[in-house]
Amino acid sequence: MNKIAFDNEKYIKMQSAKIMERVNRFDNKLYLEFGGKLFDDYHASRVLPGFQPDIKVRMLTSMADKVEIVIVINAHDIEKSKLRSDLGITYNQDVLRLIDAFTGIGLYVSSVVIAQYVSLAPVDNFKSQLEKMGIRVYLHYAIKDYPSNVDFIVSEEGYGRNEYVETTRPLVVVTAPGPGSGKMATCLSQLYHEHKRGVFAGYAKYETFPIFNLPLSHPVNLAYEAATVDLDDVNMIDPFHLEAYGITAVNYNRDVEIFPVLRRILKQITNDDIYHSPTDMGVNMCGLCISDDEVAREAGKEEIIRRYFQALVDVRMGVANENIIQKMEVIMNKAGLTAEDRKCVIAANEKADQTKGPAVAIELNDGRIVTGKNSALLGAASAALINAMKAEAGFSDETMLLSPNIIEPVQRLKVDFLGNNNPRLHLSEVLVALTISAQMNPVAGKAIEALPLLNGAQAHSTVILSQDDINTFKKLGVMLTCEPTYQTKKLFHPAK
Numbered sequence: 001m002n003k004i005a006f007d008n009e010k011y012i013k014m015q016s017a018k019i020m021e022r023v024n025r026f027d028n029k030l031y032l033e034f035g036g037k038l039f040d041d042y043h044a045s046r047v048l049p050g051f052q053p054d055i056k057v058r059m060l061t062s063m064a065d066k067v068e069i070v071i072v073i074n075a076h077d078i079e080k081s082k083l084r085s086d087l088g089i090t091y092n093q094d095v096l097r098l099i100d101a102f103t104g105i106g107l108y109v110s111s112v113v114i115a116q117y118v119s120l121a122p123v124d125n126f127k128s129q130l131e132k133m134g135i136r137v138y139l140h141y142a143i144k145d146y147p148s149n150v151d152f153i154v155s156e157e158g159y160g161r162n163e164y165v166e167t168t169r170p171l172v173v174v175t176a177p178g179p180g181s182g183k184m185a186t187c188l189s190q191l192y193h194e195h196k197r198g199v200f201a202g203y204a205k206y207e208t209f210p211i212f213n214l215p216l217s218h219p220v221n222l223a224y225e226a227a228t229v230d231l232d233d234v235n236m237i238d239p240f241h242l243e244a245y246g247i248t249a250v251n252y253n254r255d256v257e258i259f260p261v262l263r264r265i266l267k268q269i270t271n272d273d274i275y276h277s278p279t280d281m282g283v284n285m286c287g288l289c290i291s292d293d294e295v296a297r298e299a300g301k302e303e304i305i306r307r308y309f310q311a312l313v314d315v316r317m318g319v320a321n322e323n324i325i326q327k328m329e330v331i332m333n334k335a336g337l338t339a340e341d342r343k344c345v346i347a348a349n350e351k352a353d354q355t356k357g358p359a360v361a362i363e364l365n366d367g368r369i370v371t372g373k374n375s376a377l378l379g380a381a382s383a384a385l386i387n388a389m390k391a392e393a394g395f396s397d398e399t400m401l402l403s404p405n406i407i408e409p410v411q412r413l414k415v416d417f418l419g420n421n422n423p424r425l426h427l428s429e430v431l432v433a434l435t436i437s438a439q440m441n442p443v444a445g446k447a448i449e450a451l452p453l454l455n456g457a458q459a460h461s462t463v464i465l466s467q468d469d470i471n472t473f474k475k476l477g478v479m480l481t482c483e484p485t486y487q488t489k490k491l492f493h494p495a496k
Contacts, residue, residue: 002365002456004050005295006286012059014285019204020063022283023170026202029194031187032283034175035207039101044208046479047223047300048290049456056208060173061105068110068169069102071095072176072186075116075123084177092126094177099135110172111136111165115182118142138163140182140189147261154268159192179231184262191269202274203266204283205255210235211287212249212279219300221250222335226307229327230320241277249279302458302479304335305342309481313464316484342481344460347371349483352462358487360384360465362478363458364391377407379424381461381469386430388457392450401444406433427472454478463487 023030037043038056045051052058060067077091084094099109112130114123117139127137140162143153152158165186172190174183187203194201209224221235238251240259255278266274275281290296311328314320332338339345344361351359351371360380361371370391372384390399407425410433414420425433431448438445455477464482465473473480 002049003292003295005290005292005299006048006050007289007291008050008052008055008058010291011055011285011289012062014288015056015059015283016062018283018285019171019206020066022202022204023066027200028170029167029172029199029201030170031172031174031190031201031203033183033187033203033205034173035179035183035205036209038175039098041208043223043227043303044286047220047303048286048296049299050291051286057102057105057107060107063171064106064108066169067171067173068108068167069173069175070111070113070165070167070186071098071109072113072115072174072181072183073126074181075114075118075120077177077181078114078123078126079118079120081122082178091177091181095130098175098177108169109135110167111138113138113140113165113182113186115140115186116142136166138165140186143185146185147258147265150261150264150268154192154265159189160196162189162193164193165190188262188265188269191266195269200270203281205281206283207255208284208286210250210252212238212251212282212284213287214250214290216250217334219297219304219335221300222331223300223303223307224252226304226328226331229307229311229324229331238277238279241279244276244280249277251278255281301335301337302342304331305337305339305345306479306481308332308337308339309460309483312484313482316464316486342458342460344369344458345481348460348462358461358463360459360461362388362454364388365453365456374424377404377411377424378430379422379426379469380463381465381473382425382427382430384459385427386447388454389447389450392453393446395443395447399443401441401447402430402433402437406437426466426468428468431472451476 019032040053041056042053045053073091073095082091083089084091087094089097095112102109112135114127114137117123130137143158146153174187176183191201191203210221214221216235216237225233225235234253235250236253236256238249238256241247241249259278263275308328311320311324315322315325344363347361347369348359348371351361351373355373357374358380359371359373361369362384363369368391370384370387372380372382372387374380375383386401390397390401410425410429411423415423434444434448438448457478459473459478459480461480461482463485470480
């Protein structure tokens with residue numbers, strides 16, 4: 001059984017109370033900049049086992065009548081058709097996805113802000129598309145010398161030039177498809193307009209990581225550094241918080257660096273010194289809802305090693321700069337980790353040495369490890385998955401789930417009719433074949449029923465797997481790493 005490190009119900013109560021406390025501190029109007037992922041926060045669920053990926057939106061729905069959502073997208077991201085790499089969709093498409101997702105669970109999306117607006121065909125077309133769907137769109141503009149020229153920023157030529165976003169509820173959650181979209185600038189622009197109208201509105205920030213009340217070297221916080229290694233984020237002690245209160249709190253470099261300017265902007269708008277540190281601005285209660293620190297520590301360490309392998313693979317595939325490997329090695333050293341601290345890595349490499357070919361090892365949630373190697377019928381990943389299903393279903397290694405007379409026709413279809421060079425079955429093909437076999441073979445049916453037990457298992461491959469296999473492992477909840485090695489010496493490596 002998976003060990004739990006996070007109390008979701010406690011989080012909903014504490015987080016909603018903390019946010020409403022901040023709302024009430026101001027004139028019943030708070031602009032809450034929501035960093036990170038509101039939906040599908042799988043990083044948090046990996047480093048805080050038990051954390052439900054949608055718990056943040058569940059928390060918001062607990063006070064849905066007080067919440068409205070504003071989504072911000074940067075005009076330059078629209079122009080460049082910027083992609084969300086995790087979803088494979090553009091930021092434009094993700095705005096629509098987010099609106100559907102929020103409204104689907106009863107949250108009110110009031111409008112979309114196009115930040116740093118410039119009149120370009122893709123930008124204007126997207127604006128028109130939203131308006132035809134009945135979505136209100138507001139335009140915010142680039143401000144010269146932002147964020148250093150505070151006097152100009154907090155003026156009619158600065159924030160005053162932006163369109164005022166009309167909102168009606170006490171808590172305005174400002175979110176975006178990704179970083180750099182303009183969430184903070186949108187919040188501060190709104191504060192300027194609200195105060196001009198005599199409304200003492202406030203600003204606060206929600207960032208899940210780093211967790212302010214965990215030590216700087218805590219594996220959960222180091223895992224955040226690993227996750228944002230490409231952004232050059234570095235965790236650090238908040239010097240402003242330490243000076244103001246004598247209390248050690250963890251924040252990250254970008255928030256610490258911008259705080260003096262942000263503090264001046266807030267004081268210029270409100271005529272009050274609202275916050276004394278970046279940590280003061282935060283409202284995240286995650287760290288107070290960790291129910292088992294040791295489990296969280298181990299999960300954080302696993303995530304760091306997984307991120308290390310991902311960095312190696314990204315560099316090997318040419319999608320990342322080599323300097324991220326050095327950065328990841330620094331984080332690994334901070335955490336006192338090596339690649340061999342991941343048990344399935346050792347098992348996979350030992351299997352590869354024995355068989356002189358690719359191998360995959362899966363560590364089940366109870367600690368058992370199963371392996372798989374290439375054969376004429378199955379790839380190493382498929383063999384390992386079948387062996388894992390047999391182990392979870394209580395079958396012996398000799399139990400046959402898929403007979404050759406089922407696999408071979410699929411292979412002929414792949415090679416003779418679909419033009420594939422690789423006849424071996426991928427994970428998705430194995431699962432389809434097993435599902436069909438289950439109609440006649442009860443053993444296959446029981447193996448399929450054991451699939452949910454693989455959620456949270458760890459896997460390692462001695463070669464870079466196909467995108468099909470990577471995606472299938474991800475859908476099953478199996479946390480995969482790969483060695484930065486291709487199975488063949490070909491220059492072109494297709495997804496399948």
